[in-house]
Each structure stands twice: as structure tokens, then as C-alpha cells.
Amino acid sequence: MKEKTTLKQIAKQLGVSVSTVSKALNDSPEISDPTKIKIQEFAKLQNYKPNIMALNLKNRKTKTIGVILPNILNTFFAKIFSGIEKVAEEKGYHIITCISNESLEKEMHLMDVLSNGSIDGFIVSMSEQAQKENYFEHFTDCINEGTPIVMFDRVAEKVNCDKVISDDLDAGYNATQHLIDIGCQKIALLSVIDSLSVGKLRAEGYIKALQNNNIVFDQNLVILTDSVADFDKKLDQLFAENKIDGIFALDEHSSISSVKLGLKNGYNIPENLSVIGFADGAWSRRLTPSLSTVSQHGPKIGETAARLLIDKLEFKDENYAYKTTVVKTELRYRGSTRKM
Numbered sequence: 001m002k003e004k005t006t007l008k009q010i011a012k013q014l015g016v017s018v019s020t021v022s023k024a025l026n027d028s029p030e031i032s033d034p035t036k037i038k039i040q041e042f043a044k045l046q047n048y049k050p051n052i053m054a055l056n057l058k059n060r061k062t063k064t065i066g067v068i069l070p071n072i073l074n075t076f077f078a079k080i081f082s083g084i085e086k087v088a089e090e091k092g093y094h095i096i097t098c099i100s101n102e103s104l105e106k107e108m109h110l111m112d113v114l115s116n117g118s119i120d121g122f123i124v125s126m127s128e129q130a131q132k133e134n135y136f137e138h139f140t141d142c143i144n145e146g147t148p149i150v151m152f153d154r155v156a157e158k159v160n161c162d163k164v165i166s167d168d169l170d171a172g173y174n175a176t177q178h179l180i181d182i183g184c185q186k187i188a189l190l191s192v193i194d195s196l197s198v199g200k201l202r203a204e205g206y207i208k209a210l211q212n213n214n215i216v217f218d219q220n221l222v223i224l225t226d227s228v229a230d231f232d233k234k235l236d237q238l239f240a241e242n243k244i245d246g247i248f249a250l251d252e253h254s255s256i257s258s259v260k261l262g263l264k265n266g267y268n269i270p271e272n273l274s275v276i277g278f279a280d281g282a283w284s285r286r287l288t289p290s291l292s293t294v295s296q297h298g299p300k301i302g303e304t305a306a307r308l309l310i311d312k313l314e315f316k317d318e319n320y321a322y323k324t325t326v327v328k329t330e331l332r333y334r335g336s337t338r339k340m
Contacts, residue, residue: 004048004049005043005046005047005048005049006048007021007022007025007145008141009046010039010042010043010046010048013042014038014039014042016035016039017144018141018144018145019144019145020035020039021039021043022144022145024036024039024040025039025040025043025048025050061120061313062094062117062118062119062120063092063093063094063120064093064094064095064096064118064119064120065084065088065093065094065095065096065119065120065121065122065123065306065309065310066095066096066098066110066111066114066115066118066119066121066122066123067081067084067095067096067097067098067122067123067124068097068098068099068100068107068110068111068122068123068124068125069081069097069098069099069100069125070099070100070101070102070125070126070127070128070154071099071100071101071102072099074252075252075279075281075282075283075298076153076279076281076296076298077125077298078298079298079299079302080125080152080153080298080299080301080302080305081097081302082298082299082302083298083299083300083301083302083303083304083305083306084123084302084303084305084306085302086299086302086303086306087302087303087306087307087310088306088310091306091310093120093306093310096114096118096119098110098114100127101127102127102128102129103127103129104127104129104130104133104135105129106127107126107127107129107130107138108138111124111138111139111142112138115142115145115147119147120147120148120313121147121148121149121150121309121312121313122142122147122148122149122150122309123149123150123151123152123305123306123309124139124149124150124151124152125151125152125153125154125155126151126154126155126156128195128196128226130156131154131156131195131196131197132195132226136156136158136159139151139156139159139161140159140160143159143160143161148161148309148312148313149161149162150162150163150164150305150306150308150309150312151163151164152164152165152301152302152305153165153166153198153301154196154197154198155197155324160322161322162305162308162309162312162322162323162324162325163322163323163324163325164301164304164305164308164324164325164327165198165324165325165326165327166198166296166297166301166326166327166328166329167326167327167328167329168198168201168202168205168329169201169202169204169205169208170205170328170329171202171205171278171294171296171329172201172202172203172204172205172206172208172209172248172250172278173205173206173208173209174205174209174294174329174331175205175206175248175276175278175294175331176205176206176209176210176248177209177212177213178276178331178337179246179248179274179276179337180209180213180215180246181340182274182337182338182339182340183245183338184245184246184274185215185245185246186218186221186242186243186244186245186246187206187210187215187221187244187245187246187247187248188221188222188223188238188242188244188246188247188248188258189203189206189221189222189223189224189248189250190223190231190235190247190248190249190250190254190255190257190258191203191223191224191225191231191249191250191251191254192225192226192227192228192231192251192253192254193226193250193251194224194225194226195226196226199224199250199251202250202278203224203250206248220238220241220242221238221242221244223235223238223254228253231253231254231257232257235254235257235258235261236261239261239262239265240265244273245272245273245274246273246274246275247262247273247274247275247276248276248278249275249276249277249278250278251277251278251279252277252279252281252283254277255275255277255278255279255284255291255293256277256283256287258275258277259275259277259287259289259291259336262275269289269335269336270289270335270336270337270338271338274292274336274337274338275291275292275336275337276291276292276293276294276331276336276337277291277292277293277294277336278293278294278296279293279294284334285334287336288335289334289335289336290334290335290336291334291335291336292331292332292333292334292335292336292337293331293332293334294329294330294331294332295329295330295331295332296327296329297327297328297329297330300327301327304325304327308325
């Protein structure tokens with residue numbers, strides 16, 4: 001069976017934007033007559049038929065929001081989803097939730113399927129692959145076709161939409177500064193999310209704190225990777241070859257691994273090794289010792305994202321200015337850091 005021709009395919013073939021194709025097919029005066037004729041004739045040649053469901057929904061709402069999460073295993077995203085769900089329920093909206101599993105291809109497919117009349121707008125955190133490849137055309141296409149998007153946590157600066165983020169750079173700085181304030185001088189930086197924008201910002205905060213305290217940056221104490229296997233191998237090597245007194249871990253895996261391997265290598269936590277992890281799941285309180293963490297206030301991020309999207313859907317404003325909302329993080333001190 002031959003696949004239906006889409007606006008995206010026409011735009012790609014003719015080298016124009018999806019918005020231009022849409023306006024030309026709707027006989028918009030914004031498009032010049034030659035361009036309009038060229039697009040209309042090509043669409044006819046390709047047997048293009050408009051999506052009737054999408055057209056019918058143009059002036060009425062499905063009252064449904066599409067939520068795309070990069071993975072389901074991270075408790076941070078589960079907390080964000082709880083915030084989205086709370087506000088959606090309060091406002092009378094339904095939710096369709098999908099998982100990209102960090103795949104760009106799946107992310108694109110999900111957006112293509114859901115934006116075909118099933119939902120009014122998206123709340124999205126980018127897949128790891130999309131961030132690695134710096135690819136976000138599917139987001140801009142979706143917005144140009146009239147479906148609003150709110151991005152959270154992992155965002156693309158070049159996509160013109162509302163965004164909700166944590167203060168990752170400041171959080172990295174404050175966590176490192178706290179370790180310095182309690183006497184740490186040899187602070188390891190650990191990460192398996194180096195390909196993500198949030199990981200880069202947290203690492204930048206770490207470096208800034210060292211510089212402001214005249215502590216020399218030591219590459220031997222830094223593991224920045226996006227491979228768990230590579231990380232585990234390098235962490236064994238770091239403990240074998242270096243003496244450290246502090247650890248700042250940028251994600252769940254590096255946080256848990258650093259505590260376990262620190263204890264295995266004879267460190268007493270927190271007496272001679274203090275650890276702060278960038279996560280705040282239930283497991284952080286159940287570790288022995290319990291883990292001091294950076295809390296990102298996931299439910300608040302979700303609530304903020306949902307309110308931004310629903311407000312945009314219900315109060316259409318042609319002069320609307322997109323904004324980035326920053327949700328402040330908080331250091332939570334537990335058993336893995338010494339007291340000041």
C-alpha cells in the first residue's frame with residue numbers, strides 16, 4: 001500500500017518550509033502566486049489529501065496532551081510526570097504518555113503519529129540521541145504546523161517554544177562549593193550523561209567553583225562519558241590511581257557507583273570521603289550512608305510545564321513571547337557529607 005503524502009514530504013521535495021506548503025495549499029495571500037501554483041500542482045501530482053481529522057480539530061480541542069519522556073527508569077522523569085498529571089487533571093485534560101527510549105527515530109515517529117489530530121500540544125524532554133546529533137527539525141516542524149510544544153529539562157535553544165529547566169550550572173557550582181566548604185580539595189567529577197546539555201552545565205558549574213576557590217583542575221579526577229561500561233572501567237582506575245576526599249556525581253548511576261566503590265576501596269563516608277549526587281530518588285535515602293543530593297523538584301517542573309502549555313492552548317495570543325522558566329534546585333544534606 002502506498003503511503004500518504006504529507007506536508008513534510010512536499011516541503012522537503014520542494015525545498016521550502018512546512019509552513020509555506022500549508023499556506024500555499026490554503027491559498028494564503030502571504031505566498032506569491034508562482035510559489036503557490038508550484039506547490040499546489042506538485043501536491044496534486046502526488047495525490048496529496050489533507051488530514052480531515054486535523055482539519056476538523058483545528059477549531060476545537062481534543063483536551064489531550066502528548067507527553068514524551070526520554071526514559072521511564074529515571075525517577076526524576078516519574079516525578080515530573082506526576083506534576084504534569086496533577087495540573088492536567090485539574091484543568092480537565094487527558095494525557096497520552098510515550099517513551100522515546102533515548103531514540104531520535106522513535107521520538108520523531110511518536111511526534112508524527114500524535115500530531116496527526118490526537119493531541120492539542122506536546123510536553124517533551126529530548127532524547128539523548130537528538131541531543132547528541134543536535135537534531136531538532138521535528139520540533140520546529142511540529143510548531144510550524146500549529147501544534148505547540150513545551151520542552152523541559154533537556155531542551156534545544158534554537159527551538160522557539162516555552163521551556164522549563166533546572167538551574168543546572170548553579171546547582172553544579174553550589175554542590176562543589178559545599179564540598180569545598182567542608183574541607184574537600186581533591187574532588188572527583190563523575191558523569192555518564194556527558195552528551196546531554198544538563199550534564200555539560202553541571203560540569204561547568206563544578207569547574208567554575210574550583211576556579212573561584214583557586215583549586216587546580218585535575219583531569220585525573222574527572223570521568224565524563226555517555227557509556228556506563230566505559231564509566232565503570234574508568235571509575236575503578238580512578239580509585240586505584242588517585243586519593244580523593246570528595247565526589248560530585250552528575251547522575252544516578254555515577255552517584256550509586258561512587259558510594260559503593262568508595263566503601264569497597266576502604267574509604268569511610270563521610271569521614272574521609274564526602275559525596276553529593278545529582279538525583280533524589282527513594283534509593284538515595286536508603287543507601288548506607290544515605291546520599292546527600294541535589295533535588296531538582298521534579299513535580300514542580302512538571303506542573304510548570306503543564307500550566308504553560310494549557311495556558312497557551314486556552315488563551316491564544318498572537319503576540320505571545322516564549323519564555324524559559326528556571327526551577328531552582330536544592331541541596332539536601334544526608335549521611336554522605338561531613339557537617340560544616
